[in-house]
Each structure stands twice: as C-alpha cells, then as structure tokens.
Amino acid sequence: MDEILKVAMPKGRIYKQAAKLFHKAGLPIPEDLEEGRRLIIPVPEARMEFILAKPVDVPTYVEYGVADIGVVGKDVLMEENRNVYELLDLGIARCRMSVIGLPDWKQVINPRVATKYPNVASQYFREQGQQVEVIKLNGSIELAPLIGLADRIVDMVETGQTLKENGLVEQEEIFQITSRLIANRVSYRMKNESIQRLCDMLQAVLPAFTKV
Ligand SMILES: Nc1ncnc2c1ncn2[C@@H]1O[C@H](COP(=O)(O)OP(=O)(O)OP(=O)(O)O)[C@@H](O)[C@H]1O
Ligand SMILES: O=P(O)(O)OC[C@H]1O[C@H](OP(=O)(O)OP(=O)(O)O)[C@H](O)[C@@H]1O
Known part of the structure; x- marks a missing residue:
C-alpha cells in the first residue's frame, strides 16, 4: 500500500x-x-x-x-x-462549551449573547425555548459582558481561570469538548x-x- x-x-x-x-x-x-x-x-x-x-x-x-x-x-x-x-x-x-455570565445576571427579554460559535449558541437557546440575539465575536469573548456588549456569552471553559480572573461564572454546560x-x-x-x-x-x- x-x-x-x-x-x-x-x-x-x-x-x-x-x-x-x-x-x-x-x-x-x-x-x-x-x-x-x-x-x-x-x-x-x-x-x-x-x-x-x-x-x-x-x-x-x-x-x-x-x-x-x-x-x-x-x-x-x-x-x-x-x-x-x-x-x-x-x-x-479537553474542555467544555458553556453559557457564562456575571454573577448578578438577571433574565431579560431577548438577551444579547456574544460568542465565537453563533450556530451552537442559536441552536442551544432555540432548544431551551429562549429567544436571544446572537452577536458573533472572534476572540476575547469574556470581554462582552464586562463592557456591556452582551448579557451572556457562550464560550469554552477549561481550567476556569479566564472566568475567575474576569469575575464571571459558568451558568450552564452545553457539551463536553x-x-x-x-x-x-x-x-x-x-x-x-x-x-x-x-x-x-x-x-x-x-x-x-x-x-x-
Ligand atoms: N482553553 C482550552 N482548553 C482546551 N482546549 C481548548 C481550549 N480552547 C480551545 N480549545 C480547543 O482547541 C481548539 C483550537 O483552539 P485555539 O485557541 O488554538 O484556536 P483558535 O483560537 O480558533 O485559533 P486561532 O488562534 O488560529 O484563531 C478549539 O477548537 C478547542 O477544540
Ligand atoms: O478556562 P480556561 O483554562 O481559562 O480556558 C478558557 C479560555 O480559553 C479559550 O480562549 P483562547 O485562549 O483561545 O483565547 P480567545 O478567546 O481570544 O480565542 C476560551 O475561549 C476561553 O477564553
């Protein structure tokens, strides 16, 4: 061969x-x-x-x-x-895809969700029966809730270090990677x-x- x-x-x-x-x-x-x-x-x-x-x-x-x-x-x-x-x-x-937000996050109507993964995020929230506005970013996704661009983000978590250093919390795991x-x-x-x-x-x- x-x-x-x-x-x-x-x-x-x-x-x-x-x-x-x-x-x-x-x-x-x-x-x-x-x-x-x-x-x-x-x-x-x-x-x-x-x-x-x-x-x-x-x-x-x-x-x-x-x-x-x-x-x-x-x-x-x-x-x-x-x-x-x-x-x-x-x-x-190995890491996981999760929904992330600020610890004091509260549900709002049509929240904005920033992510590098717009298809994954849209499908997830659709399956949850939640209407969201997805905003596509290309990196440093954790910035979005800190500066008011988005209410929540969908991103990868491995050690949790990035979340910790930016005062964010993992709210829902979507899938393992x-x-x-x-x-x-x-x-x-x-x-x-x-x-x-x-x-x-x-x-x-x-x-x-x-x-x-
Ligand atoms: N923190 C992480 N821990 C473990 N695996 C990760 C982590 N972040 C990403 N990955 C995995 O590694 C892959 C590549 O991530 P990497 O950050 O190298 O790529 P990228 O940021 O998309 O590439 P580029 O830097 O060229 O834009 C991801 O698709 C994911 O499967
Ligand atoms: O839980 P941790 O171990 O902190 O890892 C998670 C971080 O790693 C990835 O970012 P990456 O380094 O690829 O940077 P980027 O978001 O700018 O693409 C991911 O997007 C998280 O920000």
Whole structure:
C-alpha cells in the first residue's frame, strides 16, 4: 500500500497534543513542526503529508477532499456542521462549551449573547425555548459582558481561570469538548486500509494516552 494520506492538522493549542499522540502511536511527526513557517510537511516514512491549517478550517479541507483526514475540536465540528465522517475521539484538548455570565445576571427579554460559535449558541437557546440575539465575536469573548456588549456569552471553559480572573461564572454546560479524528467520505472508501490502520494505531495508545 503506497498511497499517501493527507492529514489536516490544526495549528495552535491542539497541535502539540495531537503530535504527541501520533508519536506515541509510532507515527514520526515532528512535535515542533508548527514553530517554522512551512504549511505542508511530508513525512514519507509514515506515508503521510501534514497540512497545517487554522483549526476552524480543518473540516473544510476534509469535506472538500484536499485532506483525507483531519484533527479538530468537537466545538468546531458542531459549529461548522460539515459533511465528514467522525472516526475517533482522541480525548485531547479537553474542555467544555458553556453559557457564562456575571454573577448578578438577571433574565431579560431577548438577551444579547456574544460568542465565537453563533450556530451552537442559536441552536442551544432555540432548544431551551429562549429567544436571544446572537452577536458573533472572534476572540476575547469574556470581554462582552464586562463592557456591556452582551448579557451572556457562550464560550469554552477549561481550567476556569479566564472566568475567575474576569469575575464571571459558568451558568450552564452545553457539551463536553475533545478533539476528534475526521475523514473525507470518499477518502474513507478509497483509502480505507490506510485510514483504518491509522485508527488502529491511534486507538491502541488512546486509553493510556488520555489518562495522563
Ligand atoms: N482553553 C482550552 N482548553 C482546551 N482546549 C481548548 C481550549 N480552547 C480551545 N480549545 C480547543 O482547541 C481548539 C483550537 O483552539 P485555539 O485557541 O488554538 O484556536 P483558535 O483560537 O480558533 O485559533 P486561532 O488562534 O488560529 O484563531 C478549539 O477548537 C478547542 O477544540
Ligand atoms: O478556562 P480556561 O483554562 O481559562 O480556558 C478558557 C479560555 O480559553 C479559550 O480562549 P483562547 O485562549 O483561545 O483565547 P480567545 O478567546 O481570544 O480565542 C476560551 O475561549 C476561553 O477564553
């Protein structure tokens, strides 16, 4: 089997954890890869080519088939709703999606909710039967309730440090987040043997890996 698997890897905080996991599974991907500026990294000894992408773009590369597989947070998968297969829970970059506000927050009519995840937030409040105005931001979401842009926010919580330092509280958990291995639907059929082998290699080290 000499086909090359193209793997979309997120730059940023998932990369190092994902690289460590791939390493443990016996796939020699450099752990400091993203410190340089190269965006396409061939690893011929593993019959793989790594594409370094912005996390939110990983499902797009995979859906369009320019990457056969990818590593991406469940938060991005829920928000982007791309037509891809979710193959494996890698158990890394663990955090949760939550509704957050000031401790003295009071329900108002049609509250404003700021978030990087407008689809996730809209769906959540719709399911709760609450009408809200969603405001899309691209980062530092915790600022919004502090400066009066929004009544509440929907954002990720890991250690709770950001909330604590900004006097905010977690009010409702929406879902747990970990990174997932995803695959293009056609690649999954055409390169099934290689993809299955990769899944088996990752799965063999997953329980030990995620306990750490
Ligand atoms: N505090 C956190 N703890 C653990 N995992 C997180 C945390 N924040 C984000 N993640 C996970 O890591 C993924 C990437 O987050 P990161 O902050 O690197 O990306 P980003 O801010 O979207 O990217 P960029 O900085 O390029 O805009 C998220 O989609 C989520 O799955
Ligand atoms: O509970 P904690 O451990 O404090 O982590 C949560 C923070 O991490 C993420 O922010 P990120 O660092 O990606 O910055 P950004 O919001 O500007 O994207 C998230 O949006 C929270 O702000």
